[in-house]
Amino acid sequence: MKNWKLLSVILASLLFVLAACGGADESKESDTNTSTEEQSATAGTSESTEGPVYPMTISPTIASTEDEEAGTIAFEDVTLEEMPKKMVVFDYGFLDxxxxxxxxxxxxxxxxxxxxAHLSKYEGEEYASVGNLKTPLLEDIAALEPDVIFISGRQAAFYDQLKEITPNVIFVGTNQDDYWNTFLASTEIAAKMFGKEAEVEEHIAKIDSAIEEVKALSGNYDSSLVTMYNEGKLSGFSKDSRFGYIYDIYGFTPVTEDIESSSHGSDFGFEAILEFDPQVLFVIDRTAATGGDSNIEADMENDIVKETVAYKNDKIVYLDGPLWYLSGGGLQSELAKIQEILDELK
Known part of the structure; x- marks a missing residue:
C-alpha cells in the first residue's frame, strides 16, 4: 500500500512538470509570434517612410548636344553623396x-x-538672380555655393565653367528629336532625387488624361500647322521639330511634311500659309516670350491670312509665348499647354 501511494505521488509530479513545460513552450511560441508581428509592423512602417537612398548617381536626359561655337558637348553622370540642400535651376521646365x-x-x-506667370513667385528676393537663360552670372552662382546646378540646352556652352563651381551640374533639358521622352526623363530625375515618385505619378496621370481629351478633339481636323511669330516674321515647324509633339502626341495632322527641321523653325511666309491652307493654325508668340512688344494679332490677321480656312472658321490659336517657348518640359507647363489648346478649340 505504501508503495502504491509513493507511485501515485511520482506520477502526479511528472504530470505537473509536463504541463508546466507545455505551458512554457506555448508561452514562448506566443511571445515569438508577437515579436515577429511587431517586427513586421515596424518594418512596414520603415518602408513606407523611407526616402531616397544616397549616394545616388543621376544620368542626364541626353548624352550630348551640339553648340555652334563649342562643338559637341558631352554631359556626364553625377554622383551625389546626399540630397541637395542648395540648388541653382536654369531650366524653367525643371523649375516648374x-x-x-x-x-x-x-x-x-x-x-x-x-x-x-505660373512661376512668378521665383521673382521674389529670396531667390537670387543667376543671369538669363543664355548667359549665366558665374561669380554670382559661385557665391551661392550650390550643391547642384540644373541646366538645359541654352546654358550648354557654359557646362565646363559651371562644373568649376561644383562638379554636380546635371543636364535636365528636353531634346527636340525626342521631346516627350526627355521630358518624362527629367520628371523621373526629380522624383528619384527627392523621393517624390507618388507626386510625379499623380501629375503624369493628369497629363495623360488631358492628352486623351485633346486627341479626341484633334481628330475633328484634317490639317494643322504649327508656326512661331517673331517681330512680324513667321517660322513653321515639322513633326521632327521642338513642337512636333503637337502632331505626334496631341494627334493633330500636319498640313505638310515638307518643312525643314530646325530649332527655330523654317522661314514661312504668309503666302505659304494660304497655299497650304490648314484647318487649324497654331501661332506661338516668341516676341512676347523674349520681352518685346508683340503685335501678333494685327500682323497675323492680314488680307492674305484672312483668306485661309483657319481664319474664316476662327481656328487661329494664339499660344502663350513664355509658356511654349521658354518653360515647356515641366509638369505644370505641359498640362497648361494642352489646356490652352482645349480652351481655344472646344
Missing amino acids: TLDAIGVEGIVGVAKDSTLP
Missing part, C-alpha cells in the same frame, strides 16, 4: 517640376529672362 512637387532648397534662378 520642382515647384509642382514641393521641392525646397532653390536658391538661384535665371530671373533675367521672362519667367512664365
